[in-house]
Amino acid sequence: MAAAFFIDLYEVTTGQYASFLAATNWEAPWVWDTVDLAQHRDRPVIGVDWSDADAYCGWKGKRLPTEAEWEKSARGTDGRLYPWGNWVPNKDLANFASGARFSYSQVLMPVQSYECGKSPYGLYHMAGNVWEWVQDWYDTNYYEVSPKRNPQGPEQGQFKVLRGGSWSDLPKYLLTYGRFKLPPETRNSYTGFRCAKS
Helix, strand or coil, X not given: CCCCCEECCCCCEHHHHHHHHHHHCCXXXXXXXHCCHHHHCCCECCCCCHHHHHHHHHHCCCECCCHHXXXXXXXXXXXXXXXXXXXXXXXXXXXXXXXXXCCHHHHCCCCCCCHHHCCCCCCCCCCECCEEEEEEECCCCHHHHCCCCCCCCCCCCCCEEEECCCCCCCHHHHCCCCCEEECCXXXXXCEECCCEEC
């Protein structure tokens, strides 16, 4: 169970992140020099580490979602395997398996695309496009010992949790309950985020 919360319908875009950079002088993401805002402003921002994502959400008066909030938003209440239901991903439902070479134009899709792949709450790209940082530290067995209501994740750890799979991943990584972990200082072409609010 989770208390009521708000979560963004879309992944944070390069356009939104550019406003944050202009307002704060925060360090630019990895490969930011290849962003062409005229062309890419509706694509998810990538190359952000956990602290970047956390800082952006804070700047917006929000925060990163907890892992439990993220999963509820992706799955709804019926335990579905994917945000859209239980059938295997295809190219109408999600952006995945697009190879390994990164370019904003070729592998990332606009955050408001894939209408048919939305979650029960109307969220876009909860599977594919980019992995999404969440608030929690990673612990393999955390959910065996966590509180049933509003689990906030372990107190500390070595890795932060990411959810949802990315443009380069196979379908098994797009499952609503799939978990991935990375050191919080990781910046790569597969990882972005969305914000939430209590």
